Amino acid sequence: MAEDFQGIATQFVAHYYNTFDTDRKALAGLYRENSMLTFQSAQCLGAAAITEKFVSLPFQTVKHQYSGADAQPTPNGGIIILVTGQLQVDGGEHPLGYSQAFQLTKDPSGQWFIFNDIFNLVLV
Amino acid sequence: MAEDFQGIATQFVAHYYNTFDTDRKALAGLYRENSMLTFQSAQCLGAAAITEKFVSLPFQTVKHQYSGADAQPTPNGGIIILVTGQLQVDGGEHPLGYSQAFQLTKDPSGQWFIFNDIFNLVLV
Numbered sequence: 371m372a373e374d375f376q377g378i379a380t381q382f383v384a385h386y387y388n389t390f391d392t393d394r395k396a397l398a399g400l401y402r403e404n405s406m407l408t409f410q411s412a413q414c415l416g417a418a419a420i421t422e423k424f425v426s427l428p429f430q431t432v433k434h435q436y437s438g439a440d441a442q443p444t445p446n447g448g449i450i451i452l453v454t455g456q457l458q459v460d461g462g463e464h465p466l467g468y469s470q471a472f473q474l475t476k477d478p479s480g481q482w483f484i485f486n487d488i489f490n491l492v493l494v
Numbered sequence: 495m496a497e498d499f500q501g502i503a504t505q506f507v508a509h510y511y512n513t514f515d516t517d518r519k520a521l522a523g524l525y526r527e528n529s530m531l532t533f534q535s536a537q538c539l540g541a542a543a544i545t546e547k548f549v550s551l552p553f554q555t556v557k558h559q560y561s562g563a564d565a566q567p568t569p570n571g572g573i574i575i576l577v578t579g580q581l582q583v584d585g586g587e588h589p590l591g592y593s594q595a596f597q598l599t600k601d602p603s604g605q606w607f608i609f610n611d612i613f614n615l616v617l618v
Contacts, residue, residue, distance in 0.1 A: 408564045408576075440532045442610045445599055446570035452532075452595040452612040467616050469593030471576040475569055486566045488576040492591050492616045 379441030379451045382474060382482065387434040394424045400484050402477055408488045420487070429459040434468075448475040448485065454492070467492035503565030503575045506598060506606065511558040518548045524608050526601055532612045544611070553583035558592075572599040572609065578616070591616035 389396050401407075401417035414420045436455025444450050451472045456465035473486035513520050525531075525541035538544045560579025568574050575596040580589035597610035 406566045408566060411562065411564060438535065440535060440612045440614065442530045442532060442612065444568070444570070444597055445572065445609055446568070448569065450574065450595060450597055450610045450612065452576075452593065452614060454593050454614045454616045467591060469576065469578050469614070469616060471574060471595035471612075473568055473574055473597070485569055486574045488564045488566065488574065488595075490564065490576060490578045490593070492578045492593060 375443045375449045376441045378474070378482065379439050379449055382449075382472075383436070383439040383451060383453055386472075387436070390424070391431075391433055394427075395421055397421055397424055401487075402483050402485075405484055406486055410490060431460055433458045435465070444473060446475060448473050449482075499567045499573045500565045502598070502606065503563050503573055506596075507560070507563040507575065507577055510596075511560070514548070515555075515557055518551075519545055521545055521548055525611075526607050526609075529608055530610055534614060555584055557582045559589070568597060570599060572597050573606075 386400065398417045398421040401420050403416045405417055405420060407414040407420040407423060409423055414423045434455055434457045436453050439451050439453045441449050441451045452469065454469045457468055458465045468489065468491050470489045472484055474482045475485045477483050510524065522541045522545040525544050527540045529541055529544060531538040531544040531547060533547055538547045558579055558581045560577050563575050563577045565573050565575045576593065578593045581592055582589045592613065592615050595612045596608055598606045599609045601607050
C-alpha cells in the first residue's frame with residue numbers, strides 16, 4: 371500500500387472528533403449507506419441512522435481528548451485505526467475513558483469514508 | 495455475509511486470551527507472515543516477530559478480563575473486533591485498562607487468522 375495510511379488516519383481522527391465536538395450532525399458526511407456503528411453494543415446501519423444516534427446522545431456538549439491513533443493497512447486497501455482517549459460531557463469534572471476502532475475504505479469516487487465504527491467506554 | 499461473525503469473534507477472543515494467559519508462544523498459530531501488530535505504538539510484522547514481542551514482555555503471568563467483544567463484518571469478508579477490558583500482571587492488585595482491535599481474515603486454506611492487531615493500555 372503506497373498511501374500514507376498513518377498520515378490519513380491522523381488527519382481523519384482529528385477531523386472526526388473536531389466535528390463530533392462542534393457539530394455532531396455533520397458527521398453524516400463521513401459515513402455511507404453501508405456504514406456500520408456499534409455504540410456501547412447498540413448497532414446502527416447507514417449514515418442516517420448513525421448520525422441520528424450521535425445527535426440523540428443525552429448531552430449538550432462533549433470534548434474528546436486522545437493521545438494518539440494507531441493505524442494499519444487492511445487487506446482491501448482500507449485503514450484500521452484504534453483510538454484510546456478520554457471524553458468530558460457537559461463540562462463535567464470526571465473524564466470517561468473510551469476506545470474506538472474504525473475501518474476506513476474508499477467510496478466509488480475515491481473518497482475515504484467510515485465503513486466500520488465500534489465505540490466503547492472503558493470503565494476501570 | 496452469511497457467517498455468524500459475532501459468534502466467530504466471541505469464540506476467537508476467548509481462545510486468544512486463554513492462550514495469551516497460559517502459553518504466549520502458542521499465539522504464533524493465530525498469525526501469518528503478513529500479520530501486523532501495533533503494541534503500545536511499537537510495530538511488528540509477521541507471526542514470528544509478533545510472538546517474540548509477546549514472549550519478551552516483562553512479566554511472568556498475565557490475566558485478561560474483558561466485558562465483551564463487539565464485532566462487525568468488513569468489506570473483504572473479514573471481521574473487525576473491539577475488545578475493552580482489564581489485565582493484571584504478576585498477580586498485582588491494580589488492574590490496567592486496555593483496548594485491542596483485531597481484524598480477522600481467512601488464509602487460503604479457509605482458516606481464520608489475525609491480519610490486524612492493535613493494542614493499547616488505557617490510562618485514565
